[in-house]
Amino acid sequence: MRAMGRGALRVLRGGALPLGAALLLAGCASMPSGGEVRKVDNGQQADDNPRVLVYGIPPHPGESAAEIVSGFLEATTSGEPDFATAKKYLTRALEQRWDPKARITVLSSSPQSDGGTDFAPKATGVVIGVSGSKTAQVDAKHAYSPNGGAFHTSVHLVKQGNEWRIDRLDDGLILSASDFQRIYHSVNMYYFAQLGPDGQRSGSRQQTLVADPVYLRKQQTDSLADTVSALLGGPTTWLAPAVASAAPSGVRLYSKGTGQGVLVDDSQRLKVRLDKKADRLGHDQCMRLAAQLFATVQGQASAKLASAEVQRADGATICSLPSSQALTPTDMVGSTSKRYFIGSEQHQLYELAGQDTAASPVQGPFGSAKADLVSVAVRRDGEMAAGVRSDGHLVVGSFTDGDSFRASQLTSSAQNPKNGLSAPSWDGFDDLWVADRSPAISRLYVLPGGTGAPALVDVPGLEGRVESLRVASDGVRIVLVVDEGGNKTLQLGLIQRGGTLDQPQFSVKNLRDLTPAGESVSSVSWAGPSQLVMQGSDIGGGGQQIHYVSTDGSVAAALESIGEAVSVAASEDPTRPLQVASSNGYIYWLPDDSNWKRVTPKGGSPVYPG
Incomplete structure (x- = not known):
């Protein structure tokens, strides 16, 4: 067995992420028994380091099947949102149907290759096994779940012209824990608590927000759109029975507009333009959706939002929620600081x-x-x-x-x-x-x-x-x-x-x-x-x-x-x-x-x- 990787990634340092934050990592501290003890990080602070952009290397002529698999796995760890370089390792047919966002398998370290099955010099097909020790999985709704145990999958390659290319591959990504931490960060989506009769007694029916953490890519030029799209997609499977979303079923962003349908202007007004499925959205439901959008985006923004506006596909405003009416995740925590x-x-x-x-x-x-x-x-x-x-x-x-x-x-x-x-x-x-x-x-x-x-x-x-x-x-x-x-x-x-x-x-x-x-x-x-x-x-x-x-x-x-x-x-x-x-x-x-x-x-x- 050998570790996958050719060490061929290129690294470029750039500006800070507009909504970026590093994976939550705590610092160190100890109780005072003499001498000075410093404050510990609570694990929720943003990473102040510059953004690191990693670009994959496309396949070289004459590479072996094992090198193609290795190069492909490396290319999936790049900062490219469309995985353009990684897809160059696939056949033209697989390139069209491979879904990198279906799931993420997180391994404790880099995946290992078995080197491939024995094949004759003129063989046109080969299978290479990829394995490792699994620590977690992220599903299509971006929900993280600890999931330990052995991991194994097979990658099938064929000759396309005179070059090896992958033609059969499971959907999703296989990442080491360190790559996962570098590429993804935790973002809270917010949905309304389903309180049943108890909510009527409290007078707070449909007014309590619940955080639903998901993992999204850091290195994105359209991070706002990714965040809002994840919110519109609804809660994670685990939380879904206890919460509700005001987003119409199946609604998506109007992707043809500026910022893929999401914009924060110079006055810190959040504007979200939705597709035609939101055209019949009523005012009350729209205001609840605006409250979800406000809380979700505010949790990732560096400046305080002034309002959240929801628009139809034609750009007309359905509703606008000012910050004075916005709900916050700490509304029910209590006002006393004692x-x-x-x-x-x-x-x-x-x-x-x-x-x-x-x-x-x-x-x-x-x-x-x-x-x-x-x-x-x-x-x-x-x-x-x-x-x-x-x-x-x-x-x-x-x-x-x-x-x-x-x-x-x-x-x-x-x-x-x-x-x-x-x-x-x-x-x-x-x-x-x-x-x-x-x-x-x-x-x-x-x-x-x-x-x-x-x-x-x-x-x-x-x-x-x-x-x-x-x-x-x-x-x-x-x-x-x-x-x-x-x-x-x-x-x-x-x-x-x-x-x-x-x-x-x-x-x-x-x-x-x-x-x-x-x-x-x-x-x-x-x-x-x-x-x-x-x-x-x-x-x-x-x-x-x-x-x-x-x-x-x-x-x-x-x-x-x-x-x-x-x-x-x-x-x-x-x-x-x-x-x-x-x-x-x-x-x-x-x-x-x-x-x-x-x-x-x-x-x-x-x-x-x-």
């Missing part, structure tokens, strides 16, 4: 604001010296909380002096409170989620409004016991830490809502395993519209690591091992700092472009609202 934790001495709830390092007890029963809390969740408006006390009981109360705890209707069947109710979590519609960790039977519950009658949540496909959970503000995604025979995995599920306003029904489906390979997860938190931050350790113990993990399963490089950390907390608003609880009894938080700061008094269980 951070919270449970104090070590009296087990009461403390709060921090701004650059503070000295915390104060909150008002109301949660700040009382008799709070006796072991876990807590602050409602997203910062005016109410729910917590589990040391006796295992779930309580709810406000941050108002003179108020008292109200006991929840939910109790655990566990004899030992340590095996009872998990730390609760609020979605953006004031519903409270909590797991009963009873060894007898593990169950997931929702308390509508935080104090309503507990509704049992159906979780088909769940194996093991839910140890902890965090629900997204959008109310349609939930992440679970699940104990499967001593190994704790990270599972992401879709929340589906049904029933009636008086008798809501909930289920969590399409569980997706996001656990980094070889790790056991101990703590997780939402850290952005499509990103989680998790703390884990090597299976069997030791080797603690903190990862930023995308909801599609792609994992950024681990931060340097933080041996002192016992839990981690972040916000869906990525402008808010990371928090870590240390085994030395202190909370640390990480200001932007600064060092870790230690908080007093001692405590644990750091949280943001949610």
Whole structure:
């Protein structure tokens, strides 16, 4: 076996991408135990390096069949959007039907060739095997999915004239992980949450955006058009059951116009021109589509958009959404910027604001010296909380002096409170989620409004016991830490809502395993519209690591091992700092472009609202 490649790629450095950003990679940091500790990258920052354009080399006369396959694979890693050079390695017939966008197979390293079958000097056909170790796959809707295992495919070549050319080949691309990272980047599409009756109760029906990360090519002159086309194509298969798009079925960009139908003018007004399938688009539906377009493009643009305008094929305006009416991915996160934790001495709830390092007890029963809390969740408006006390009981109360705890209707069947109710979590519609960790039977519950009658949540496909959970503000995604025979995995599920306003029904489906390979997860938190931050350790113990993990399963490089950390907390608003609880009894938080700061008094269980 040999690695494919002739080292014949040409590299040219150019200007910065208009919408480009590097694959999310985290920096390194460690908890302060003496000396200076610098801020870590959260994995979502744009790459500031100049754009690197890579051009493939066309086939040379007289090249062998193996060299043709090698040259073809190299040419597919170029920056050419139409794969013009790569197609020169194909027969004329295959050039017309080969679809490079059908899928991407990502290998851990460069693909290997078996050198081809034995054939006589005058043979007119040959088969060359290509193999490698697969790490992921990207489908035709640009959705990334971790997918390990052995990979093998065959490439058939024939003589076209006196030269070898490929005449049979699977659709799609085969890329090494390093080439994939260089060529593609993650971009969030935005769709509306399907909230069912619960959405009517919240008054936010069809007004909550959910991020759907996909991988698009960086090195494109028409990146805006690629981004909008991906949005119009609809959500990824995994997210589709929980969201909806306002784009008419089958609608496409009007590609004959300027910018392939997408333009941002000098006044930062986004203009999207659609084909004839949008000609009957009504105003309300158009405004929802404009909201999706605004959020999706704004997430990739360097300047703030002023508006999003949707046009018919003839260029007439259907609707225009000003920035003042636009929806943002953090609308449901909550307005409070405070951070919270449970104090070590009296087990009461403390709060921090701004650059503070000295915390104060909150008002109301949660700040009382008799709070006796072991876990807590602050409602997203910062005016109410729910917590589990040391006796295992779930309580709810406000941050108002003179108020008292109200006991929840939910109790655990566990004899030992340590095996009872998990730390609760609020979605953006004031519903409270909590797991009963009873060894007898593990169950997931929702308390509508935080104090309503507990509704049992159906979780088909769940194996093991839910140890902890965090629900997204959008109310349609939930992440679970699940104990499967001593190994704790990270599972992401879709929340589906049904029933009636008086008798809501909930289920969590399409569980997706996001656990980094070889790790056991101990703590997780939402850290952005499509990103989680998790703390884990090597299976069997030791080797603690903190990862930023995308909801599609792609994992950024681990931060340097933080041996002192016992839990981690972040916000869906990525402008808010990371928090870590240390085994030395202190909370640390990480200001932007600064060092870790230690908080007093001692405590644990750091949280943001949610």
